[in-house]
Amino acid sequence: MPDRFDSLLQFARHHTGDHTLTLSLISGDASFRRYYRGGGLVWVDANPQTEKNQEFVRNASALHARGLLAPEVRAVDYALGLLAVTDLGDTQLIRCLDETCVLAWYQKAIALLPRLGGVTLALEPFDAAFMARENAIFPEWLLGQHLNLTLDEDERRLLEDTFACLTENNLAQPQGVMHRDFHSRNLMVCGGDTPDESELAIIDFQDMVIGPLSYDLVSLLKDCYVRWPDAVMEQGMRHGFETLSRANLLAGLDYASFRRHADLTGMQRHLKAAGLFTRLYHRDGKSGYLKDIPRTLGYVVDACRLHGEAHPVLKAFGDWLVRRVLPGFAPRQAGEGA
Known part of the structure; x- marks a missing residue:
């Protein structure tokens, strides 16, 4: 069974159409999510057993509707817990x-x-x-x-x-x-x-x-x-x-x-x-x-x-x-x- 990074890489290559795309780790955080950058997007490994991916996608849409700047979800696989979101940079x-x-x-x-x-x-x-x-x-x-x-x-x-x-x-x-x-x-x-x-x-x-x-x-x-x-x-x-x-x-x-x-x-x-x-x-x-x-x-x-x-x-x-x-x-x- 492929590990989670391999699944994320294949997900990213499929959605970008770039079969040579590579991903570089940005960070993990206090949850079990891990973030990678590649092809102008941020790719998120968010295991559905621990992460609220449906809530994330729903809430992102609601924030945008109120004119608030937040990551825009470009692709999601709920079953595997993989997401592509817009890149907001690195400056906290x-x-x-x-x-x-x-x-x-x-x-x-x-x-x-x-x-x-x-x-x-x-x-x-x-x-x-x-x-x-x-x-x-x-x-x-x-x-x-x-x-x-x-x-x-x-x-x-x-x-x-x-x-x-x-x-x-x-x-x-x-x-x-x-x-x-x-x-x-x-x-x-x-x-x-x-x-x-x-x-x-x-x-x-x-x-x-x-x-x-x-x-x-x-x-x-x-x-x-x-x-x-x-x-x-x-x-x-x-x-x-x-x-x-x-x-x-x-x-x-x-x-x-x-x-x-x-x-x-x-x-x-x-x-x-x-x-x-x-x-x-x-x-x-x-x-x-x-x-x-x-x-x-x-x-x-x-x-x-x-x-x-x-x-x-x-x-x-x-x-x-x-x-x-x-x-x-x-x-x-x-x-x-x-």
């Missing part, structure tokens, strides 16, 4: 960012959010059941597998009460289409080197759902892979609030309420992400994300401190993270050399 937004220009780039990215939030698709809701599946990742993989922590009854109740608070917060705010991974590694800079000269293209959008409209904004500003000064995050939050408000997507929400929603939404996302990073290591053998966990949990601690007076369970949870989780994580991180 994260490579363009520094403290002198980050706000200008982020404003450009934030300008995409009203169109993204208004995409017309019948998508799965980011509801309590969905969040329960995500919330289970943190205790299973980071606390259990990575830190070997056994929680007592009080700790289990604290975790349950914290996730209940975060779930209630996510369900209580204005809803719309959310990308779920809208950050500087999933935005490609096309056509120029500065915000004024270029366009931003959206990638990795197969997991879109209907959920809180603050989610993508907080994903961008509280990036798991890079942390900017608090003043940058605050200016970005205000700009995002104003952008979504002008598009009539926030149902008259004031900024203080929106910021509280966004911070708690970020907590739910960051706890999931920290769990995923350890799952990538223990299950999939990918250690490169372990170094991002302290930064990711740092956002959680900050949100707990900021909103602990209004939500005492979050103060207790933040204190518990600092006392019980972070000290156990740092020595393991250093010991693994990640």
Whole structure:
């Protein structure tokens, strides 16, 4: 039986009509997808046993319909999990960012959010059941597998009460289409080197759902892979609030309420992400994300401190993270050399 690369190569040669075509590896990613370049297109090995190829194709079409730049699907074999998409280059937004220009780039990215939030698709809701599946990742993989922590009854109740608070917060705010991974590694800079000269293209959008409209904004500003000064995050939050408000997507929400929603939404996302990073290591053998966990949990601690007076369970949870989780994580991180 041919291996997956041979199948992809034959797929590419068939669709280009070039029987001498060769493919060069671009990258793999946190999923099991692998990307190759050849004949002016990007060829994607996306095993249908693990990847959402039908959702990718459907969502790409919907993004284009809203005037958003995204990979255009030129060919697909759903049975084998092979795709050809247009080539958006190699420049991820994260490579363009520094403290002198980050706000200008982020404003450009934030300008995409009203169109993204208004995409017309019948998508799965980011509801309590969905969040329960995500919330289970943190205790299973980071606390259990990575830190070997056994929680007592009080700790289990604290975790349950914290996730209940975060779930209630996510369900209580204005809803719309959310990308779920809208950050500087999933935005490609096309056509120029500065915000004024270029366009931003959206990638990795197969997991879109209907959920809180603050989610993508907080994903961008509280990036798991890079942390900017608090003043940058605050200016970005205000700009995002104003952008979504002008598009009539926030149902008259004031900024203080929106910021509280966004911070708690970020907590739910960051706890999931920290769990995923350890799952990538223990299950999939990918250690490169372990170094991002302290930064990711740092956002959680900050949100707990900021909103602990209004939500005492979050103060207790933040204190518990600092006392019980972070000290156990740092020595393991250093010991693994990640």
